[in-house]
Amino acid sequence: MRFRPFPALLTAAMALAATPAAAQAIDGVLLAGDGETPLPGARVALLGIGSRVVAEAQSDAEGRFTVTAASAGMYRLRVQPAGGAAILFAPVTLAAGERRSLEFQAHPPTAADSVVALPGVTATAETREQRLERNGFYRRRHTYPGRFLRHDEFMRLHGFRVIEKLQSLGIGMEPRGGSRFLLFRQQHTGGADSPRGRCYISVFIDGTPVSDIPIAQLTNEIVAAVEFYTRDDVPPEFNPRLGDPNARCGSLAIWTAPPDTAPPRP
Numbered sequence: 001m002r003f004r005p006f007p008a009l010l011t012a013a014m015a016l017a018a019t020p021a022a023a024q025a026i027d028g029v030l031l032a033g034d035g036e037t038p039l040p041g042a043r044v045a046l047l048g049i050g051s052r053v054v055a056e057a058q059s060d061a062e063g064r065f066t067v068t069a070a071s072a073g074m075y076r077l078r079v080q081p082a083g084g085a086a087i088l089f090a091p092v093t094l095a096a097g098e099r100r101s102l103e104f105q106a107h108p109p110t111a112a113d114s115v116v117a118l119p120g121v122t123a124t125a126e127t128r129e130q131r132l133e134r135n136g137f138y139r140r141r142h143t144y145p146g147r148f149l150r151h152d153e154f155m156r157l158h159g160f161r162v163i164e165k166l167q168s169l170g171i172g173m174e175p176r177g178g179s180r181f182l183l184f185r186q187q188h189t190g191g192a193d194s195p196r197g198r199c200y201i202s203v204f205i206d207g208t209p210v211s212d213i214p215i216a217q218l219t220n221e222i223v224a225a226v227e228f229y230t231r232d233d234v235p236p237e238f239n240p241r242l243g244d245p246n247a248r249c250g251s252l253a254i255w256t257a258p259p260d261t262a263p264p265r266p
Helices: 128-134 137-141 151-155 162-167
Strands: 015-018 024-031 043-047 053-058 064-069 073-080 086-088 092-094 098-105 116-118 147-150 172-175 180-188 196-200 202-205 208-210 223-229 251-256
Touching: 024 043, 024 073, 024 092, 043 064, 053 064, 064 073, 092 098, 128 137, 128 223, 137 147, 137 223, 147 151, 151 223, 162 172
Parallel strands: 024 098, 202 251
Antiparallel strands: 015 098, 024 064, 043 053, 043 073, 073 086, 073 092, 086 116, 147 223, 172 180, 180 196, 202 208, 223 251
C-alpha cells in the first residue's frame, strides 16, 4: 500500500504496563489511514530533548516496532514511512521502568491535531533565533512582564548547571525521584504574618506541559531560551488553569534546540 503524504495525527491507544526491568520502552504499531493496514519497513527514531536521536528501530511486516530509552524523560517519535514524508509525533513522557504500547494511525488532520508532518527532518536545522520567533518568544517578550532569557542571557545566570541557573531565578526544586523535580515558588498563604508556603509552578518544555522536569536531560547547550512568569502575568498558552484565582503560582517555559549550525538572521 502507498502511504499518503499528508499530515498525520497520533491516534492514541495507550496501555501502560509495568516492567520488572529498569529500562523504559515504547512498543508501537504503525497503521495506514484505514486503521487496519500495517506500515512495514518504516524507520522509527526516538528523540530526546533537543531532538537528539537516542534509539532507532524499523517496523516489521506487521508494522510493529520497539524503541528503548536509557532513562526516564520526555521523548518524541519521528517516523519515516517507506516512500512517505517523515512524521514527528506528539511528546510522550516515560516514567522510570515504564513501558507504553502505542498505536500510530495516519489519517487526515483535524482541529485537534498535535502531530506535525515534516519534509524530511529539516526542522532541526533552524537557528535558535528562528525557532524562538516561530514559537512566539519575541512576541510575548513585548507583551508580557515575565522574565525572558535567550541562551546567552541564560548562560550568564549564577551557577554552572541548568538546575542552579533556574534556582537563581527564585525557583525551588522538590525531588520526585531520580533526576526529576517539581518546581515551586515560596509565597505567603494568607496575611503578612502568615507562614510562607510552596506554590507549584506549571512547567512547559517546547510548548508541551510536563508534570515534572527532567533536569538530567536539560543541558546548557540545548536550552535555547527560558520564559518565567509569576502570578497574574502568565500568557494563556502557559496557563493551564486560566481563570482560577487560586492558581496563580506562575509558569516556566523552556525552549530547547541544538547549538546553532548557521548564523542567525540580522
